[in-house]
Amino acid sequence: MTLSNPAAPSASPAATAEPITFLTYGEAMALFxxxxxxxxxxxxxxxxxxxxxxxxVATGLARLGFRVGYLSRVGGDAFGRMIVDALAAEGIDTRHVSIDDRWPTGFQLKARATGGADPSVESFRRGSAASHLSVADFDAAYADEATHLHLTGVAPAISASSLELAHRLAAHFLAAGKTVSFDPNLRPALWPSTEVMVDKVNALAALATWVLPGLAEGRILTGASDPEGIAAFYLARGVRGVVVKLGVEGAYYASADGERGYVAAVPVAEVIDTVGAGDGFAVGVVSALHEGFSLARASARGALIGALAVQVIGDSEGLPSRAQLARLEASAASGLAVRAAIGDPHVAP
Amino acid sequence: MTLSNPAAPSASPAATAEPITFLTYGEAMALFxxxxxxxxxxxxxxxxxxxxxxxxVATGLARLGFRVGYLSRVGGDAFGRMIVDALAAEGIDTRHVSIDDRWPTGFQLKARATGGADPSVESFRRGSAASHLSVADFDAAYADEATHLHLTGVAPAISASSLELAHRLAAHFLAAGKTVSFDPNLRPALWPSTEVMVDKVNALAALATWVLPGLAEGRILTGASDPEGIAAFYLARGVRGVVVKLGVEGAYYASADGERGYVAAVPVAEVIDTVGAGDGFAVGVVSALHEGFSLARASARGALIGALAVQVIGDSEGLPSRAQLARLEASAASGLAVRAAIGDPHVAP
Known part of the structure; x- marks a missing residue:
């Protein structure tokens, strides 16, 4: 047997583990x-x-105190052990992280960016253990523990079997009347062509409750040029809410209920590394919507956490604890008031 | 076109490059x-x-002032660029290092060893660019520049097409009346079984002029338990000379001409990292034999350079320049005299 689960032999059998609230799935990689x-x-x-x-995203939600399940495979190597350790250290549920000895764990190289530019990233993930994720990894009982599924467009791009798993997961959550969030996270290098990417990513997006594209992504995916047009594209496909990330311009949000507007970006003294900003944004939006806040309020929290993520070297180390988030939201609220007073046209009412 | 040669567009076209003396082929990897x-x-x-x-081995021979050709493929990634740069920095001829965009460059993780133990190494090389080496990479005109071919048992193990290339290279050198050295460098993890490994590695060894097994390798490959038996196995198959590496016990050498004996290991104050010791040994033996020295003298140089390799963290940074080697051989000669005087049974006459 080459597939094993690191949590299986532990003293806490799955049956007695605390149920998860959020489920995510995908590929964790070693990062140099x-x-x-x-x-x-x-x-x-x-x-x-x-x-x-x-x-x-899983890490960010776990830091906010949620019980998060991560569904994945890693290789039987040092990177795989490191990832399982890192997940456990963040309090992420690893019951469904399998160790697959047949394939290596993927990894990335990331350059040290300067002056706020996007850092050069090279991925070595083809044929990785996670690329062999499939519907065989789907466990209905595990999915049923969660109330919300977060999907990105990355894991569905790594293989046809993983794309199939993404659809199975989304369909299961929708059939149960639960919510699904989707961040396109476009990775053109993982798809055979732009046409295939747009087709497959939009098919997944149309299943989601909330879609969180970046402006450049939205333009590629919808053909629309402005945030309003991008949001309208997904709302017309039955999505309940769309938040379009606009970088230093903040974000635009629009819901099927007619809620819409802009939130400002949170100013940062120095951009250290832009990778992970969108993931931090998703943490903010998804957590706030789960807590029952409006799309406007959720978008503001997304902008807040996204701003934290760009101020650190790692992809996830800027993600805040619940206490840090509470302090930041309190001070950001007063900051927004000041910005509104000086007439920033992108500040939400 | 996905295959390219980094040297091709340079100001020094292949036709006017200085001819190589030694040819090696194999897989260069990034090492963390x-x-x-x-x-x-x-x-x-x-x-x-x-x-x-x-x-x-290529690096060690180049540092001794020889013109060395390295035949390989790397991926079109940061690791591949790094390797080509590293080869060029060592003065190794890279005219036949191709960049193959279709596959990644392999890499390794190496632990920091303590107390002289062999460090833990994990390789991520399956499906690498180099594993796609084949007889298509063979260039008779390039091989004809060299007077000697050095083969290891590693590159022939990474794929069937690479094994075929090893045979093509060896056959070409033998047909031209040139010499071939072979270091088994056993990598059981790369072979489907021990039986296949022994069969394939011995088939290559039998083509070589000089074979350089370690004692443990020799036992696996020949079934003999002592250095004499291991050497006799290969001499019976037509090999001209065998040097069996004995670690801290030095080395045993035996030639078809009847030359045989032991050389002592060179004492080192602290063993930092054992990886690369055998490669350093090969540099010493091959360079000395090429210079016309006896198998005894060549084995002593092998032991000397092998000892340098274990005193550094990297796999090749201990390899000496020609001037360093000359100084070390001078002082080692006096050291050997002292050891002979105190009756070390392993010192060659």
Missing amino acids: VADTPGDLARVERFTRRVAGADLN | VADTPGDLARVERFTRRVAGADLN
Whole structure:
């Protein structure tokens, strides 16, 4: 048997584990971040972390105190052990993280960015253990524990079997009357063509309750040029709410109920690394909507956590605890008031 | 076109490059060496180097002033660019290092060893660019520049097409009346079974002029238990000379001409990392034989360079320049005299 679950032999059998609230699935990778700027081929010292858009969202939700389940496979290697340890350290439920000895764990190299530019990232994930995720990894009882599913467009892009798993998960949550959030996280290099990517990603997005595209992504996916047009595209396909991320311009939100508007970006003193900003944004939006807040309020929390993520080197280390978030939301509220007073046209009412 | 040669567009066209003396082929990998001891899954900081048994030998021969050709493929990624840069920095001829965009460059993790133990190494090389090496990479005109071919048992193990290339290279050198050295470098994890490994590695060894097994390798490959029996096995198959590496016990050598004996290991104050010792040994033996020295003298140089390799963290950074080697051989000669005087039974006459 080459598939095993690291949690299985533990003293806490699955039957007695605390049920999860959120379920995410995807590919966690080892991440080597360059210690110095410059061409990755010339950097000699690296710091090892973990990477994965879905993993970042799981981490952010877990830090806010939610019980989060992560469904994945890792290889039977040092990277796989490291990832399972990292998940456990964040309090993420690893009952459905399998160790698959047949394939390696994927990994990434990330350059040290300078001046707020997007850092160069190279992925080594083809044929990884996670790329062999399939509907065989689906467990209805586990999915039934959760009230919400978060999907990204990354894991469905790594293989046809993983895409099938994404659809199975989304269909299961929808059939149960539960909510699904979807962040396109476009990775053109993982798809055979732009046409296939747009087709497959939009098919998944149409299943979601909430869709969270970036502006550039939305333009590629919908053909619309402005946030309003992008949101309208998904609302017309039955999505309940759309939040379009606008980078330093903040975000635009629109719901099927007619709620719409802009929230401002949260100013940051220095952008260290932009990777993970969108994942932090998703953490804010999904957690706030789960807590019953409006789409406007959820978008503001997304902008707040996204701003934290760009101020650190790692992809997830800027994600706040519940206490940190509470303090930040309190101070951001007064900050927004000031911005509104000076007439920033993007500040939501 | 996905295959390209980084040297092709340079100002020094292949036709006017200085001819090579030695040819090696194989797989160069990125190597991440842990900065701190312990389980690789828990180490956070790594230093990036290059790895590869054949690459280490090429590096060692180049440092001794020889013109060395390295035949390989790397991926179109940061690791591949890094390797080409590293080869060029060592003065190794890269005219036949192709960049193959279709596959990634392989890489390794290496733990920080303590107390002279062999460090834990994990390889991520399956499906790598180099594993797609084949007879299509063979270039008779390039091979004809060289007077000697060094083969290891690693590259022939990474794929059937690479094994076929190894045979093509060896046959070409033998047909031209040139010499071939072979270091088994057994990698059981890369072979489907021990039986297949023994069969394939011995088939290559039988083609070689000089075979350089370690004692444990020789026992697996020949069934003999002592160095004499291991050497006799290969001499009976037509090999001209065998040097069996005995670790801290030095080495045993035997030639078809009847030359045989032991050389002592060179004492080292502290063993830092044992990886690369055998490659350093090969550099010493091959360079000395090429220079016309006896098998005894060549084995002594092998022991000397092998000892240098274990005193550094990297796989190849202990390999000496020609000037360093000359100084070391001079002082080792006096050291050997002292050891002979005190009756060390392993010192060659």
